[in-house]
Amino acid sequence: MNVTRGFAGRPRVPNAALPPGQYDAGDDWPVLSAEVTPELTPAEWSFRIDGLVEEPRSWSWEQAHELPASAYEGDIHCVTSWSKFGVRFGGVSLDTFLDVVRPHVSATHAVAYSHTGYTANLPLADLTGGRAWIAWEFDGEPLAPEHGGPARLLVPHLYFWKSAKWIAGLRILDHDEPGFWEQNGYHARGNPWEEQRYSGD
Amino acid sequence: MTETFTPPTRFAVPGRIDVSNRAAAVWQTATITEIRRESPHAATFRLAVPAWAGHLPGQHLMLRLTAEDGYVAQRHYSIASAPDDAGHIELTLDHVEGGEVSGWFHTVAEPGDTVEVRGPLSGFFAWPGDRPALLIGAGSGVVPLMSMLRHHRARGLDVPLRLLVSARSPEELIYAREYGAETTPVFTRSAPEDVPVGRMAAAHVAPLLAEQPPGGWEAYVCGSNGFAEHASRLLVAAGQPVHRIRIERFG
Numbered sequence: 001m002n003v004t005r006g007f008a009g010r011p012r013v014p015n016a017a018l019p020p021g022q023y024d025a026g027d028d029w030p031v032l033s034a035e036v037t038p039e040l041t042p043a044e045w046s047f048r049i050d051g052l053v054e055e056p057r058s059w060s061w062e063q064a065h066e067l068p069a070s071a072y073e074g075d076i077h078c079v080t081s082w083s084k085f086g087v088r089f090g091g092v093s094l095d096t097f098l099d100v101v102r103p104h105v106s107a108t109h110a111v112a113y114s115h116t117g118y119t120a121n122l123p124l125a126d127l128t129g130g131r132a133w134i135a136w137e138f139d140g141e142p143l144a145p146e147h148g149g150p151a152r153l154l155v156p157h158l159y160f161w162k163s164a165k166w167i168a169g170l171r172i173l174d175h176d177e178p179g180f181w182e183q184n185g186y187h188a189r190g191n192p193w194e195e196q197r198y199s200g201d
Numbered sequence: 202m203t204e205t206f207t208p209p210t211r212f213a214v215p216g217r218i219d220v221s222n223r224a225a226a227v228w229q230t231a232t233i234t235e236i237r238r239e240s241p242h243a244a245t246f247r248l249a250v251p252a253w254a255g256h257l258p259g260q261h262l263m264l265r266l267t268a269e270d271g272y273v274a275q276r277h278y279s280i281a282s283a284p285d286d287a288g289h290i291e292l293t294l295d296h297v298e299g300g301e302v303s304g305w306f307h308t309v310a311e312p313g314d315t316v317e318v319r320g321p322l323s324g325f326f327a328w329p330g331d332r333p334a335l336l337i338g339a340g341s342g343v344v345p346l347m348s349m350l351r352h353h354r355a356r357g358l359d360v361p362l363r364l365l366v367s368a369r370s371p372e373e374l375i376y377a378r379e380y381g382a383e384t385t386p387v388f389t390r391s392a393p394e395d396v397p398v399g400r401m402a403a404a405h406v407a408p409l410l411a412e413q414p415p416g417g418w419e420a421y422v423c424g425s426n427g428f429a430e431h432a433s434r435l436l437v438a439a440g441q442p443v444h445r446i447r448i449e450r451f452g
Contacts, residue, residue: 002230002317004266006309009274010301021265021275031426032450034325036433036443080277117444146430184324197263198322200226 017075018083019192025082031146032080034180035116038166042150045115047097047134051172054102058169061150064134067092072133072156077192079159089154090137094127097134106174112153112164113171119179120162121188122155124172131157134167159190159197228265228317229253233310234289239375243341245281245293246306250318256284257327258348259421259449262320264292266302276302279345279423279449280321283352290318293375295341326421326449330358335409335418335441337432339367339401342424345449347376349421350383361414367401367428401428403435410439417442423449 010023018024042061050056059067070093077083103124110127113119126132135154136143143149148165155162161181182188187196195201235247256262258280265275282291296307328334328349336346343366353362364384368374370391380386387405392398409418420441422432429450436446 001271002228002267002315003269004305004316005314007266007268007274007305009266009268009272012270012272021273023274030451031429034448036437036446036448037430081275146426181323181325185322198226 017085019077020195021197022077022081022083022192025084028082029084029147030078030080030082032078032161033118033146033165035118037146038116040115040145040150040166045150045166047151047167048169049097049101049172050169051110052104052107052174053172054104055100057101059097064092064151067096070096070133072135072154074156076156076160076163079161079186079190079192079197083192088139089133089135089143090140091133091135091151091154093130094132094134094153095130098128101172103172104174107172109173109176111171111173111177111179112162113168114164115166115168118164118166120153120164121177121179121182122158122162123176123189126155126158126162126189127170131155157191159187159192161186162190226319228319230315231264231290231318233312233314233316235312236310239293240373242373243293243295243375244307245291246310247282247289247291248316248318249289251288253288253290254321256280256290256321257324257329258283258352259326259328259345260321260323260348261326261345261449262290262292262318262322264302265317266305267317274301277322279348281344281347283348283355285352285355293341293344293347326423326447328352328419328421330356330360332419333361333414333416334363335413335420335436336362336364337366337401337406337420337422337436338364339424339428339432340369340373341375342422342428342449342451343375345423346421347379350379353383363409363418365401365405365409367424401432401435403438406432406435406439410436410441417445420446421449422446424451426450 045061046058048058072089075085111121133154136151153164153167190196231248231250234249237245261277261279267273278292281293294303294306297303338346367387387401422429429448
């Protein structure tokens, strides 16, 4: 341990929900997208799943909203070290979409891509089992553009760069294919509990 | 709606460089060798990092402080210095209200103190000095852009580089003595005589787009989210292609 002279830090608040190296951002919700926030209306938004699936298909805003609603209440964790507790997102479980397209047995990974061209790669196992959503509400209000509105991917058990803003689709693959930040030195999976921030962690 | 989706922009371009994952994975001891005040709220901390692998302008690092009970606080900071300063890097930090890390740097740190760093990190905001660079920053958002400007000077590069930097007042403008003809400061609260006061506007950005070099600018924007949103919209409105705007927001 390399103790910093005279460093006390914030008062210790035991918090088992805080992954290693993270701090509680409180009411703040920093915006960290690397691109220009797109002017994307719900009418222009669409979501598609293709690749290694039985029935590739796309959903319009209206079609996606006809699916059963599902909410996430819990925490989110950003690789830049902030965590945000007790957030509430509303949308549709990704399982609902995947049940329609039916991934092949050979499918292992997915690349999530945005209407901006942003990409993030994820193991398919992290997108199924009630752990991922397409989200369009935050705290009961429409998701703000700078936070990914009209709709973003939400995978809250991984670092938040995986939760692609302005989500346009998933390409289902039988191998891992690095996304935008992953090509720029970030970890392929990004599990905050194992502090998988950078490639090699 | 069965056709293959094509994004309207080509934003997801690769980073400007290959990132050294080995350097990013290792924590190294950094010794403070010098502290220079830049403004009432910002100071530059010069660090000796003997095994520093080198960086490109625009890259950042992760820095951590450790308390006696093992409590650790870590933050990302942009590197202010040009890459050529072997074994040394400089960080310029705002004193953030209630900030446990910046608070330590501004009220406790002295030359001789040690901290830990890992990096350099991320290739997206890096500028290798190859393409014409249009840099727009506000407050301490100018820090990674200053690394680019210093690199441009140190290497005597011919490639065009322009900097638009926004500050509340001349006193708050960090690196004020270092700017030259490539830089246009914008003051939002108070300004020297004969200099208008006001937010960065189309009138600042349009002339730079009008004089863009062959092949166009690679634009780098850094600052608060509010500033980044504002500046990136000005760039788009002035005709800068969306996929050639790289943004780094505080957070």
